[in-house]
Amino acid sequence: MTYAVKECFLTLQGEGAQTGSRAVFLRFAGCNLWSGREQDRDTAQCRFCDTDFVGTDGLNGGKFADAATLANRVEEIWDGGPDHRLVVITGGEPMLQLDSALVDALHARGFRIAAESNGTLPATPGIDWLCISPKAGTEVVQRTGDELKLVWPQAGIDPATLENWDFRHFLVQPMDGPEGTVEASIALAMARPRWRLSLQAHKVVGLA
Numbered sequence: 001m002t003y004a005v006k007e008c009f010l011t012l013q014g015e016g017a018q019t020g021s022r023a024v025f026l027r028f029a030g031c032n033l034w035s036g037r038e039q040d041r042d043t044a045q046c047r048f049c050d051t052d053f054v055g056t057d058g059l060n061g062g063k064f065a066d067a068a069t070l071a072n073r074v075e076e077i078w079d080g081g082p083d084h085r086l087v088v089i090t091g092g093e094p095m096l097q098l099d100s101a102l103v104d105a106l107h108a109r110g111f112r113i114a115a116e117s118n119g120t121l122p123a124t125p126g127i128d129w130l131c132i133s134p135k136a137g138t139e140v141v142q143r144t145g146d147e148l149k150l151v152w153p154q155a156g157i158d159p160a161t162l163e164n165w166d167f168r169h170f171l172v173q174p175m176d177g178p179e180g181t182v183e184a185s186i187a188l189a190m191a192r193p194r195w196r197l198s199l200q201a202h203k204v205v206g207l208a
C-alpha cells in the first residue's frame with residue numbers, strides 16, 4: 001500500500017519511559033480524531049494536539065509506494081550502525097496506516113519499533129514498544145501495551161479507572177498549551193504513586 005508521511009527525522013525520544021533514546025521519528029499524515037485544521041479544533045474529538053500532521057510536505061515527507069521504499073528511507077535517516085536501531089512511529093494516528101508489511105520491513109532492517117497511538121484503533125501486531133495516550137470522550141479499544149501516557153488535565157477522564165488496564169508504565173504528561181499546567185500533573189503523580197511524570201524533554205532542550 002501507499003503510505004502518506006508528513007515527516008521523518010532523527011532525534012531523541014522526548015516523551016515517556018524511553019526518553020533520551022536516539023530514534024528515527026516517522027510521522028504519518030492524518031488522524032481520526034481531528035482534521036488537523038485550526039478551524040475544526042473546537043469541534044474535534046481531540047482538541048489539544050500540539051502537532052502538524054496535515055499533508056506530506058515536512059522534512060523527508062511524501063508518498064511512499066511500498067513498505068520497502070519507506071523502510072529504506074528510515075534506514076538512511078538512522079545514519080548509524082546496526083545496533084540499537086529504534087524507530088518511533090507516530091502521527092497523526094499511525095494505526096490508520098501502519099501495516100504488517102511495514103512492520104516486517106523495519107524489523108528486517110534491524111529496527112525496534114515503537115509506536116504512539118490514541119488507542120481508538122487496534123494496534124498492529126509486532127510493535128515492540130506500544131504507547132497509548134487516551135483522549136477523553138473516545139472509546140479506547142487498545143487497553144494493553146508498554147506505556148499508558150495520559151496528557152493531563154483532561155476533563156472526563158478519571159485516572160483511577162485506567163489503572164487496571166494492562167500496561168507496564170503509567171505516565172502523566174502535562175498538557176502543553178493555553179490550558180496546560182504542570183502543577184496538575186505533579187499533583188496526580190504525588191497523589192497516585194502508580195503514575196510517573198513525563199515531561200516533553202525535546203521541547204525543553206529545543207529538539208524536534
Ligand SMILES: C[S@@+](CC[C@H](N)C(=O)[O-])C[C@H]1O[C@@H](n2cnc3c(N)ncnc32)[C@H](O)[C@@H]1O
Binds near residue numbers: 031049092094118149
Ligand atoms: C501528536 S500525538 C500522535 C500519536 C497519537 N495520535 C496519539 O495521540 O497518541 C503524540 C503524543 O503527543 C501527545 N500530545 C499531543 N498534544 C499534546 C499536548 N498539547 N501536550 C502534551 N502532549 C500532547 C499525545 O497525547 C501523544 O501521546
Ligand SMILES: Nc1nc2[nH]cc(C(=O)O)c2c(=O)[nH]1
Binds near residue numbers: 012091116
Ligand atoms: N523528540 C520528540 N519526541 C517525541 N515523542 C513523541 C512525539 C510525537 O510527536 O509523537 C515526539 C516528538 O515529536 N519529538
Ligand code: SF4
Binds near residue numbers: 031047093
Ligand atoms: S489523537 Fe493524537 S494526532 Fe490526533 S489530534 Fe489527538 S494528539 Fe493529535
Ligand SMILES: [Mg+2]
Binds near residue numbers: 050051
Ligand atoms: Mg510531538
